Amino acid sequence: MSPETLPQALRENYKKYGSRVVAMRVKDRGIWQEYTWEDYYLKVKHFCLGLVSLGLNRGDKVSILGENKPEWFWAELAVQSAGGAAVGIFTDCLPSEVKYYAEHSDSTFAVVHDQEQVDKFLEVKSDVPKIKKVIYWDPKGLWTYKDPILLSFDAVIELGKDYEKQHPQLYDEMVDQGSGDDIATFCYTSGTTGLPKGGMLSQKWLVDSVREWGELDGWFGKNYEYLSFIPPAWITEQGIGVAGSILASMVVNFPEEPETVQENIREIGPAILFFGARLWENLNRMVQAKMIDSTFLRRMIYRITLPIGLKVADMKGGQKRINLPWRIIYFLAYHAVFRQLNDRLGLSNLDAVYSAGAAVSPDIIRYFKALGIDVRLFYGSTEQGVISMPRKGDIRSDTSGPPVPWVEVKLSDEGEILIKNKYPYSGYYKNPEATEEKIRDGWFCTGDFGHLNEDGHLIVIDRMEDLKELAGGKKFSPQYSEVRLRFSPYIKDALIIGGPDNEYVTALINIDLDNVGRFAEAHHVAYTTFTDLSQKTEVIDLIKKEIIKVNKTLPKWTRTRKFVNLHKEFDADEEELTRTRKLRRTFVEDRYKDLIDALYGDKDTYKVEASVTYRDGRTGTIETSIHVNEI
Numbered sequence: 005m006s007p008e009t010l011p012q013a014l015r016e017n018y019k020k021y022g023s024r025v026v027a028m029r030v031k032d033r034g035i036w037q038e039y040t041w042e043d044y045y046l047k048v049k050h051f052c053l054g055l056v057s058l059g060l061n062r063g064d065k066v067s068i069l070g071e072n073k074p075e076w077f078w079a080e081l082a083v084q085s086a087g088g089a090a091v092g093i094f095t096d097c098l099p100s101e102v103k104y105y106a107e108h109s110d111s112t113f114a115v116v117h118d119q120e121q122v123d124k125f126l127e128v129k130s131d132v133p134k135i136k137k138v139i140y141w142d143p144k145g146l147w148t149y150k151d152p153i154l155l156s157f158d159a160v161i162e163l164g165k166d167y168e169k170q171h172p173q174l175y176d177e178m179v180d181q182g183s184g185d186d187i188a189t190f191c192y193t194s195g196t197t198g199l200p201k202g203g204m205l206s207q208k209w210l211v212d213s214v215r216e217w218g219e220l221d222g223w224f225g226k227n228y229e230y231l232s233f234i235p236p237a238w239i240t241e242q243g244i245g246v247a248g249s250i251l252a253s254m255v256v257n258f259p260e261e262p263e264t265v266q267e268n269i270r271e272i273g274p275a276i277l278f279f280g281a282r283l284w285e286n287l288n289r290m291v292q293a294k295m296i297d298s299t300f301l302r303r304m305i306y307r308i309t310l311p312i313g314l315k316v317a318d319m320k321g322g323q324k325r326i327n328l329p330w331r332i333i334y335f336l337a338y339h340a341v342f343r344q345l346n347d348r349l350g351l352s353n354l355d356a357v358y359s360a361g362a363a364v365s366p367d368i369i370r371y372f373k374a375l376g377i378d379v380r381l382f383y384g385s386t387e388q389g390v391i392s393m394p395r396k397g398d399i400r401s402d403t404s405g406p407p408v409p410w411v412e413v414k415l416s417d418e419g420e421i422l423i424k425n426k427y428p429y430s431g432y433y434k435n436p437e438a439t440e441e442k443i444r445d446g447w448f449c450t451g452d453f454g455h456l457n458e459d460g461h462l463i464v465i466d467r468m469e470d471l472k473e474l475a476g477g478k479k480f481s482p483q484y485s486e487v488r489l490r491f492s493p494y495i496k497d498a499l500i501i502g503g504p505d506n507e508y509v510t511a512l513i514n515i516d517l518d519n520v521g522r523f524a525e526a527h528h529v530a531y532t533t534f535t536d537l538s539q540k541t542e543v544i545d546l547i548k549k550e551i552i553k554v555n556k557t558l559p560k561w562t563r564t565r566k567f568v569n570l571h572k573e574f575d576a577d578e579e580e581l582t583r584t585r586k587l588r589r590t591f592v593e594d595r596y597k598d599l600i601d602a603l604y605g606d607k608d609t610y611k612v613e614a615s616v617t618y619r620d621g622r623t624g625t626i627e628t629s630i631h632v633n634e635i
């Protein structure tokens with residue numbers, strides 16, 4: 005029989021591969037450290053027994069907070085082995101957010117990475133009395149900490165080894181007791197519309213749906229290399245990284261630091277890769293910026309070959325047959341430019357390439373398709389997992405592909421996407437009302453607006469609640485313009501604004517500091533800070549041209565008529581973004597209400613106070629004028 009739970013599947017891999025096959029690698033001090041399936045299994049086993057000896061019971065929840073490292077995976081599988089559920093927390097969460105997740109989930113233990121994460125729990129310790137121990141795996145900086153709640157990861161493993169001597173059959177008994185109905189993990193919603201809700205995902209949800217996904221896309225049984233850097237608190241990493249790596253026997257590689265991800269991707273050359281929408285946008289901006297800085301000859305060759313790639317990409321997207329002359333021309337362009345570019349990005353060995361979590365500009369999909377990389381923008385949710393996904397040979401830049409075989413999709417009269425899933429989630433923890441509100445006549449209400457085209461491909465437009473109506477009664481999707489604006493190398497983020505009291509559309513723009521900084525240097529524009537750079541006349545004209553490019557592709561009533569370059573970037577720590585980098589639209593609109601009013605007024609400047617951090621660490625506040633710009 006196929007294993008019902010991830011711990012059962014891990015044990016099966018241990019018996020099959022033992023110490024002969026590598027399961028994990030982590031780069032530490034410049035050297036790749038390897039762990040076999042035997043190492044993986046024994047770490048999980050002993051950490052599990054160590055937790056049990058400390059009081060972990062079946063059904064308990066354990067918060068995990070840290071960067072992508074083997075210890076996160078070991079801890080999660082250990083908790084699940086004992087019949088518990090893992091609660092993922094994003095590493096950049098503030099102490100107040102850490103308190104919310106730990107308290108709301110009723111966690112009894114916390115497993116954390118380093119001193120920074122330990123400090124967050126110690127700050128809120130009195131507010132989370134159910135936490136028995138805070139277990140850390142990186143001891144650097146913690147040698148002088150004497151709080152009795154703290155315990156090292158290695159110490160728990162030693163406790164587990166001793167406990168095994170007294171209870172030699174206990175671990176296998178606990179794993180055998182596990183079933184597909186057990187809650188495996190809590191994945192909290194992004195919280196774009198309020199406090200995050202704890203979506204409970206069962207072992208069946210993880211094991212069976214991910215197995216079908218891997219078989220559908222052909223990455224099962226190939227022992228692919230995978231680089232794990234998407235936060236495991238995010239459902240996608242739970243699917244591909246945690247569950248997928250065990251079920252498909254993939255080799256999971258962990259970067260040395262978040263800053264070395266791109267370098268490590270090039271070293272590993274993974275065959276399967278997931279980038280969130282913002283990461284594909286960042287990668288595109290980086291390539292375009294490097295080309296701007298390149299030599300004249302390289303820029304010329306790139307500008308000659310890129311239209312060839314885009315032409316072939318359009319042919320593939322339109323399901324047109326590519327004739328022999330175009331195949332030859334593309335072959336030459338690929339080997340002259342695209343292959344080397346892919347190699348520099350670490351993308352030359354890719355077989356399955358994914359994106360999700362937010363809308364991606366069709367221009368981004370089309371651009372990478374021109375380079376020979378088929379990015380599959382799938383549509384899914386925390387609660388329901390993958391809902392629709394492009395298939396090999398039928399990847400289009402403007403759709404999320406047809407529904408996957410285990411999901412049924414229909415649209416409500418209002419255009420909301422409704423689904424029935426063979427592997428549904430188990431509801432929201434401690435919130436049955438919200439769980440019931442999501443179901444209508446047996447269908448799960450996604451809250452997303454979209455439609456199915458004539459070929460059965462799902463096109464997701466925007467959140468239902470984010471669709472806007474202008475004073476004239478015509479509706480538009482802010483997200484539609486935002487993702488296209490972010491295709492620009494000079495625009496990092498954008499918030500499109502409009503409403504029933506407004507005659508036209510406006511925008512708040514976040515410039516990309518690196519690329520706009522390069523532009524300023526190339527054009528001899530002197531500046532001091534982000535705020536100063538954003539308000540330079542040359543930069544305003546640069547952004548205006550980028551907005552005009554997007555406006556040309558839009559119906560007249562949805563075109564941006566006024567904009568401002570914000571004096572600061574949107575910040576997750578200030579609650580302007582979720583931890584998965586989605587805009588909290590309502591919050592941001594409320595926060596910048598006066599500035600938005602100025603966009604619809606007759607003044608050409610607006611004064612704001614901006615905080616600045618000096619090189620010596622001091623902080624201060626300056627008053628600056630933001631230019632209101634017409635198009």
